């Protein structure tokens with residue numbers, strides 16, 4: 001079996017520490033996901049990712065703390081105002097603390113994310129953060145995944161103990177929803193200026209997105225610099241307008257994870273690579289991070305995703321172990337053990 005020489009050269013340069021160019025990333029994304037070259041791409045990204053991130057996973061968890069019809073109206077999200085069936089709900093502080101306790105129970109959680117709709121109750125978020133800071137193990141960071149916010153709010157969140165924020169200028173932002181792409185980028189600047197870690201992602205990827213569009217999004221992120229990058233496929237929720245396109249395979253998502261990782265090889269800020277939703281192929285293709293989930297989830301039609309498609313703490317630990325990760329990194333850089341569920345690695 002022979003490998004196309006151009007692809008071989010891109011992968012060899014990556015092994016020497018050189019990130020592929022924009023055109024090279026497009027070539028990598030144009031490979032059929034079932035091809036020999038795509039398998040070599042994924043294997044290369046896997047090995048380089050393990051080396052870059054110290055052979056440690058990063059275990060994160062997210063709690064969706066509220067549900068309401070969202071005016072952003074993203075054509076892929078279960079909370080979009082035009083077609084949501086989910087009941088309005090705000091999770092009590094007690095329930096948030098209970099989820100936080102369960103998700104951090106094994107001493108290996110890096111960060112706990114709080115997710116809201118695009119419009120959110122800022123004061124409530126500050127109160128929840130303050131309560132979590134008192135009750136979570138000191139090693140666990142608190143991160144927000146919320147709508148756009150201004151510089152003052154960014155500073156207030158940081159002062160309240162929020163360590164980072166997930167924020168994305170999505171693929172087709174302003175086309176597949178009502179949001180303003182420039183405002184999304186402004187919020188990212190606000191996050192960084194406030195001194196918080198910026199978590200981001202190439203999302204929500206569907207079959208209709210071209211390699212060029214995906215690469216534009218990837219390079220926009222690395223031109224800024226991020227703490228975490230990722231790739232997420234769009235889930236074809238039955239009532240969502242974009243479900244007519246279907247969804248990409250986990251194998252295609254894994255290929256995109258590899259390209260997102262390799263494109264960030266020279267990004268010094270980059271501390272981990274995630275795949276959404278958690279799956280083995282992604283963890284074997286350059287991702288070292290997955291998220292457990294509880295409460296609201298934009299990819300779920302159930303209000304409590306922990307009872308539906310959301311992975312729990314034990315599910316994530318098992319996925320890590322199946323993919324050869326026995327430890328997860330904490331914010332201090334210390335390593336914590338992932339519970340093995342009886343899986344023994346052939347060391």
Ligand code: SF4
Pocket residue numbers: 070071072073074077078079080081116117118177298
């Ligand atoms: S993805 Fe976020 S911003 Fe878009 S509709 Fe859903 S909750 Fe609102």
